[in-house]
Amino acid sequence: MPAPQRTGGRSMTRIPLHAEDRERARVTFRENPLFSALDDEQLERVLDRTRLARLDPEAQLFEQDQPATDIYLLESGRIKLSRISPEGQEKVIHLVAPGNTFAEAVLFSGMARYPVTATALNACRVYCIDLQTYAGILRESIDACFAVMARLSRRLHEHVAEIDRLTLHNATFRVIAYLLDQIPEDQGGPDTEIRLDIPKHVIAARVSITPETLSRTFSRLQKQGWLSVQDNLIVVHDVDRLRQYIREGA
Amino acid sequence: MPAPQRTGGRSMTRIPLHAEDRERARVTFRENPLFSALDDEQLERVLDRTRLARLDPEAQLFEQDQPATDIYLLESGRIKLSRISPEGQEKVIHLVAPGNTFAEAVLFSGMARYPVTATALNACRVYCIDLQTYAGILRESIDACFAVMARLSRRLHEHVAEIDRLTLHNATFRVIAYLLDQIPEDQGGPDTEIRLDIPKHVIAARVSITPETLSRTFSRLQKQGWLSVQDNLIVVHDVDRLRQYIREGA
The missing domain is CATH 1.10.10.10 (Winged helix-like DNA-binding domain superfamily/Winged helix DNA-binding domain)
Incomplete structure (x- = not known):
């Protein structure tokens, strides 16, 4: 049994993907430009190291300045990304909609800590993708990078x-x-x-x-x-x- | 003097960037996620191999199935990307707005030929960026790839x-x-x-x-x-x- 993690005063459990969740994750990941370009073997390696977090409304997924361990893909619900200004004021940076990833900044820019706090606005299901596993796949292959860039730029054109x-x-x-x-x-x-x-x-x-x-x-x-x-x-x-x-x- | 290229029955000249055009290109490129992540030396190498095309309305920049040599960044005007279906019907794929790149598909997917025809809808200024030069910069450095992916994914979030x-x-x-x-x-x-x-x-x-x-x-x-x-x-x-x-x- 995985130990519950304490975040923001509320307990939250990240559990490995069981067969049904994994199947569902596979479908969701294939729709996302960060993962749709991976080959089958690479995607399975990512899924091996992906866990599912279920969040209650108001629960925090991670806090600003906490060491970065994962990138995230929101399956359902809505997540608020915010920062606390030096004056102590909360500034909402982004509201994440289902199907979208977040915290890639820590991946691509090699940040060691999250620059924002992620809070559930309602009940959320979030895939937590091990940063090192995904970064390792990209770092081992320029072709994988090119494939991801192709998907990202195509998605940009659609937008x-x-x-x-x-x-x-x-x-x-x-x-x-x-x-x-x-x-x-x-x-x-x-x-x-x-x-x-x-x-x-x-x-x-x-x-x-x-x-x-x-x-x-x-x-x-x-x-x-x-x-x-x-x-x-x-x-x-x-x-x-x-x-x-x-x-x-x- | 560069020889005018014949495309689509109209002549079109691609000229190397003169000092003033190069300065202007540098500013435009720095705004675009494909180039904003390059370091100064890399960007200058790209600019060395970039030419400027001026198109009259209706002029073609390149034709479907023509060998791919460049990716493009539209500075002003509007470009139509279209395909001819097997039945001979034209299908408009995309209208490119200023500031945007196009034909990256040939870059990231390693296509040898353009999958579309690019036609100027009005008077256009287009930067023609040597495919091999830009691809070479990315291929020599995973860090450059990560920087481009970071910009692309940030731009996606903004969109x-x-x-x-x-x-x-x-x-x-x-x-x-x-x-x-x-x-x-x-x-x-x-x-x-x-x-x-x-x-x-x-x-x-x-x-x-x-x-x-x-x-x-x-x-x-x-x-x-x-x-x-x-x-x-x-x-x-x-x-x-x-x-x-x-x-x-x-």
Whole structure:
């Protein structure tokens, strides 16, 4: 039986992976760019040295300045990473979502101690991955490093695309909400005209987007046939469709 | 004088970096996770073998299946990466934004040929980084690999946080727009009550978010004192503030 570890005044047990947990871990690890690039034998070596921690809400997984022994992969729940400032104030650095790793800084930068405190916000299941085992696999093979870099950079590209999509989607929503705000509630036939009485860069600032994104949004809406833009005259072809867009949030 | 390269029927010149371009490249490279981790000497070696390409709109930087010689960092403009399907249809894989690298797949996976075609959407300035030089630096040092992995994983964490922020912000905007939609235009005193007549998971689906995000959004709005939620009764404390939020898009 493993001895419970004392962290932050609460006991927490890290247990080796039993067959079922290990199978579940294997699936989760294969989704993560730090592990998806390992070959089968390397992944099994990592799993041999991985333990499962179950945390109650408020429990600490590790504390700032504690010697670093593991990197972590959150399976379920939500983890808060925070630092205590010299003035004693807590600063939240990051909230970890399921499927993501944390504390890789100690791995890649060779830090001896954790730079943050990790606290469970709710009930969490966390895989604790032995730092030396994983680092050893990478250090023994440039190919493993290249594979991990490939996955990381591919994931980065996906995120850049996702942020772009979200930003544009967000912008479209706001621009439409702004335009509808210029149309009285009782109006809204086909081809309703809106004369913009303020410059476009001011409108952009009002809806918290860049002028460039405003232009992209207008041209996309124009291409979709939702409206026509001519200098400061906007013709909304179907006001109800815009109102429905806002109502449905899509 | 370097000979112009023929790509896609248009001529394109790749020129070595002159003093001013090199200075500018150094600043741009230091911002990028693939290069920010290199030491000064390594970065200068990379810059020695980096050339600058200026592309006209529609010009191709490289074509699918062409031998891979470089990875690229876009300084300005926008680049489209696309593939031609076996049926001859073009599929856009990614639009590259300034500051980002592309074609690292050929670097990390050791591909001999580009898997995509890169076309300028508008006037572009692109740094062409000799593949062998950069790969050589990484291959000669596990520490350089670890430094690059550290930067990549830190950037990934930043992106995850940004996506989380955008998603939540977006969700807040939509949830408020939905709530306002339930309040007739001529109503809106303090503590206006809204009785939700459909289950929360249906509302979540209506505004295109997950039920979990809807809960998080409600609790955040409640914490901010904007409304109170009790089962299916929402009390909006200040309708005008919500209307202003939507108007200002912030």
